[in-house]
Amino acid sequence: MMLERKILVVEDSPVVLKVLNHLLSQNPLFIPVLCTCYDQARRKLEEESFFAAIVDLNLPDAENGEIVDLVLLKQIPCVVLTGNFDDDLRISLLDKGVLDYITKDSRYSFNHAIKVVERLIKNEGVKVLVAEDSAANSQFVRALLEQYRFNVIEVDNGQEALAKLEEDSGIRMLIADHNIALVNGYELVRMLRSNARFQDLVIIGLSAEGDSALSAKFIKAGANDFLKKPFYHEEFHCRVVHSLEAQEMLETIRDLANTDPLTKLKNRRFFFEEGERYLRKANAGFSLAMLDLDHFKVINDTYGHMIGDDLLASFGGDMQGAFPDMLVCRFGGEEFCILAKVCGQELLDRLKVFLGHLRAKEYTGAKISMTCSVGLSCQSIGSFEDLIKQADRLLYEAKRAGRDRIISDL
Template sequence: MTSKQKQVDYKQRFAALQQRFIGTLTTKADRLCQLAKAIAQGEQSFLAEVIADSHQLSGSCGTFGQKSLGDLASGIEQTAIALQNSEPHSDRTLQLLIELTEHFQRNVASVIDTALNTPVVKQAAEQENNLIWLLLNDALLTDDLSRQLSAFGYSIEVFTDFSACCQALDAISPALIYSAVELDATAGSVFKQTDLLKAMQEKQIPWMLYSPSDDFDLRILAARHQAQAFYVSPLDIPAMLGRITELMQLKSEQKGRVCVMDDDALLAEHYALTLQAAGIECMVLAEPRQLIQDILHFQPELILMDLHMPLYSGPELAGVIRQHDALKSLPIVYLSAERDQAQQLKAMAFGADDFMTKPIDDAQLVKVVQVRLARSRELRNLIEKDSLTGLIKHSAIKEVAQLEFERAKRSGKNVSVVMLDIDHFKSVNDKYGHAIGDVVITTLATMLQQRIRRTDKAGRYGGEEFLLVLPNCGRQDAMPMLETILESFRSIVFHAAGQDFYCTFSAGVACSDADFSDAEAMLAAADERLYQAKSLGRNRVLA
């Protein structure tokens, strides 16, 4: 879940997790001392346990803000390895091991009080923001845009001068600002409004520009001031709506799904919490024998996996993952305190894509994961997304329906599917041309993307037909949502050949609670409801 979805106070959770980690250090330090003393008394088999425990601590201590303890643990690990490799065992090295474990124990005692008493700072939860500000000098265009954007569920506020907009930014930040290059000759262009530009930059507010004419110098200025889009008259409203929806989704959508597997449960939880705070959904994999089932259920876009674990190594588990055709392209990144580059490269030869050395800085972890997810998503979009609408293609959306149907059966929750078709679309193409028909299709696709939940999926099923897959959603929830989308869609004004026209759609809904044998049967039922909606006069939703 993202911070927006759960309203999570991440700072408080990080502090609580750090305190839990610190609470385990005394026991771990005492154990290292006891093992070292047992080794001195002839129990050489305990060397492997010292190496494993200190290796784990060298990675986790730095992550939890205890770098000095991590360095000490790394020294214990290297000393234990040297002792293990010496024949006969060196008394001097053995004495050094005992001294290092005792030094580690004393340092744990000295830092534990301050770490446990660190005050927790509460952080306000981030709220959803669908507010768009318009700064235009054309009243008709302003009214038209306000009506169209409102149909897409956005809240609109109109400003007539730059100074009023700048003053309003002191109190509230919109999700987006859409501005004319110039409002009037007196105020000059928006590029001369230094206070406004500075405020937008500081608050990281996306903005788009509108100009009555195309001009290269204006486009350069727009790029220089990091405007997200530049539109000229006559305004392509559907294209602009699509771009606005894209920008809003970038701000609010889930930023990816990642599985984390580490034998240090607290460290795995820390990684997950760090990524969740960045808007990335995470699942901690705790049971190796359930690995494949958990991955297929969660459908991650990336796996972070410890290299050295007690029962199975990272390369062994990566090999098991690669044995499944559906998971061959799933990126895997190893996390380990292993600093030997030869060992790192050897490990990566077994199915992994990258290697990160513990302790891992939180910012570095987030950045590496974001880059990996972005590349993975770009490749997947090239394969799965329809070029006209940006929605999932026919085959991919059917796979989503199958996956969610199986997940619903396992969990006992409902999933609904919706077959949706634009009414009288052939007449639109015949009367206004295929280019205008494409505008109608992309407008509905944009509205679907903007109105469905983040967990829902929308796909172009073919031509003017769409398929929605709605997990954890029964008929009683699907119907009002579809009725609202239909009401908004039929209020949109399309322009062509000097005329205004409107469009509607028909939709059929089917839910898994009807005990279908498989996803295909559920899709067929939704298609039958769609046919009935068409037969009853179109412009309606049937379940």
């Protein structure tokens, strides 16, 4: 269960306050706390803790943006939402440390303010590696990233960056200066993009030198974006967030293509691709089980396909819960597969426990009892497709022997 966050909203316009309250309330993680003046906000800040704040600059009892200083003093990320655009004021507020300066010129302005706050939650678990040989520049980039709640790791040369990326698979983004020592930024990008393991790493290049040719060179090598120094807060944040969101969208699309929509398990296509990949690299024990729900057609005929779908979805969740360290997929219809990087005996023992729980459970509101038959193959007999055929043959034997059992080639 994710933690709810209180968002302080300070705005004297009832209409704007209502809009922001509505938009924030759409996100179940947010608890809007509404204030119409500086003094009310001051009291709330003394009484409660806040994740972020969205504030207007001109309040009835504080007309010169005093609310921003108050919020920043409490070290709360602050978004300014104002009716007037003043470029000098915008720059001074960004220099103070506000996340964004947004003018109320359209409905999108309100959506953008909410999006900035939502991004803070997403960024909390995102590790960013900064490869920069200038301590001052590294500190500046770190400060900008930490404003947006990123988890920052710093190195000062290309070799150390490579070592850190190899060591920590949780790093999602690399920001690399072109002129770092040992391995420069451009070569670093080329080396990373030649390794399939880093295909989803977001890479942004930096340089104080060069022209548009260097930018193109970086991007052609595989960088997601390139920034020429010096750059300003807004440009940096926009580029970082845009690159990260574009990569997240690609990962979402890929995940949808690999996921069965009913059970949320991996689908047959992904299972074949991953299975072939694993089999090529396998240097230890592995096993494959094929499971089939017994008499499932009777369920559909008796209770209808909606109940049948609910049962499949529930069963898929149970499988994922019982075998979280293994690749579980919906193979098709009421058939499921498990690919395990363990010896056959370990998977056999866990399957026996799972079948025991299955017999004791009732599914859906109709309280349907289910059993399943299992074919378990542990022998390396050629291709991944051959392994599946062997498990399928053993599954057929389990069905023919009376169902609700496991037949293996152990």
